[in-house]
Amino acid sequence: MDKTVTIYDIARDAGVSTATVTRVLAGHKNVRQQTRERVQRVIDQYGYTPSAFARGLENGHSHTIGIILPKVNNPYFAELFASASDEAQRSGYSVWLRQISDDETVGDSVVEELIYRRLEGALFMGGIWDDGTDTLRGMLRKLGQYMPIVALCAPHPDLQCICLHNDLNGCMRSAVRHLHTLGHRRIAFIGGSSKVLDSGARGQGVLDEMRLLGLEPVCMHEGGYDAPSGERAVSRLLHGMPKNLWPTALIAFNDLVALGAMKTLRQMGLHLPQDMAVIGCDNQFFCSFVDPPLTSMNLHTDEHARCAIRELLAAQRNPTPPFTLMHDATLVVRESCGVKLGYRKLD
Amino acid sequence: MDKTVTIYDIARDAGVSTATVTRVLAGHKNVRQQTRERVQRVIDQYGYTPSAFARGLENGHSHTIGIILPKVNNPYFAELFASASDEAQRSGYSVWLRQISDDETVGDSVVEELIYRRLEGALFMGGIWDDGTDTLRGMLRKLGQYMPIVALCAPHPDLQCICLHNDLNGCMRSAVRHLHTLGHRRIAFIGGSSKVLDSGARGQGVLDEMRLLGLEPVCMHEGGYDAPSGERAVSRLLHGMPKNLWPTALIAFNDLVALGAMKTLRQMGLHLPQDMAVIGCDNQFFCSFVDPPLTSMNLHTDEHARCAIRELLAAQRNPTPPFTLMHDATLVVRESCGVKLGYRKLD
């Protein structure tokens, strides 16, 4: 709010040129020790801080990456975001955030802003893409001319960027096999939405494996991504069919949906896991604290996010064509499917 | 990565001066329609995006606020952060994030970075302050010369900035009264750490109210802020005293601690809420989904965070001396204290 002190002020007071001040600032060695100390003294005295604007204008670097994601109060995205920004900071990069609210998608304005600020990389998370694929291709092409792009998302022909995703198909198949081993034959998948690119893989995985096992077509039921939608999904699912056809196990889109489902099941007077097995996904912190502890899929969120940043920064150093990386997912068996404690595998 | 196209390129190709391009960009009206269209066409054709560096250098505005907080994978901070950044974006401000890891505190380097980037406001959350109060005063004084500062924190003589906090003392007192009404006389507070400025208010509130009610000194037990520390705290607390002296109710530092406590209590074979009442704090999303649903304190996190941003931006428009704002906290009664359903108050 006061008049900003600039490199000129320092130079004048130290009786040197601005070039020398710059050298001191950058720690160049070819400065006489005596001069260096004098300059440093003036810098400290003024509490001088250089301007990122001027530096950026000069050398073009913002030393900042952009992270674009849905509301981070979803604990899954919160963890992705926390790990990603931590990794970026450790690598000496700042983080600029753009939250995409629920009624919004990534549009030109977001791309414009990323370019406007000359960010040095963009990390996209979540189902935040526009539907119009032409628009999407165009946006990414333009953005890609300015900075590398990584998306935590299943690969897609229109997604011309580095894609990191989990083996959600395989992970859902192993969930089905787990339930099958425990004797379950009628398995339902709840939550998600097939409208989102990423969402389909999970449901498809369940279907695939059930077919393979020769089971009846699964009772699918779309819903959403949070706990209340889990409540609604279970309610609609079970009230919509005779009791003798009820599934004996539920696979939820994620742990939040599972949490909601468990609540409704309890309210309906069912005992878990005896009357209904439940499997979540994401292995969030609360899984081991609910009753019964929730079997879930560990998506290795922390490592996933850090890997994304590493790839982003690597691509920033030397550009590469788009590629895809898939991370494994691990079934974490707890007690929500009725497994005995002896067989229990802790994370 | 290509050569950046500048306003000069646009001016040249459109056959006008850079001043005119600027006018078109800024939407000034005193430009002939025909000229405007011609310029706009060239802009679109090149996909030209101005440089925030140059603009910032010129007018000194970054249109960005900084948010400094602990790891956002703590759901409480995740929600604060989500709401704050949403509010900032709605007000046309970008968000720059600086996460403070657990083994770190806010130091000079953070302040330097905020100033370096010429941010237009700083929002601090969580117990991320350095212990040395001299350092703290100095840092805030320097930072305050450049931008307004808001801290989501209890006021403190060394915190020379706008402070927003919840009435944690009062909130804990109402929790105690609630338990007292239900017949509880031995109440323990678990979690937190008195080393952190903010943390003491909660424990103090419990103590204050218990004294007022003429109850025995509460069994305090420090611990931490997450679910595992809740497990440990309960374990140490109960195994450290004869069963006939056990408290009949626990007030947890926050919902995470409560979650951990409930798990351990269940593992010890206790029935909730009959054998032990539990109250959490923060009213996180999972409170109504655990079994039994957890009575907690609604800190109005969303509004709290949005208010912080509003005050920050207001102070940015016209600077004000430091002041303090306190938000109320509301007890949300669920079933973890044994209240009958008829009395149950939903959020």
Added chain:
DNA sequence: TTGTACGCGTTATCAG
């Protein structure tokens, strides 16, 4: 309505 010229704060390139 449009153009010219300068300043914004810094770094890099030369010359000395």
Added chain:
DNA sequence: CTGATAACGCGTACAA
């Protein structure tokens, strides 16, 4: 080892 000066890209007086 140090200094002068030209970029960097944009906005804004001021002049035309």
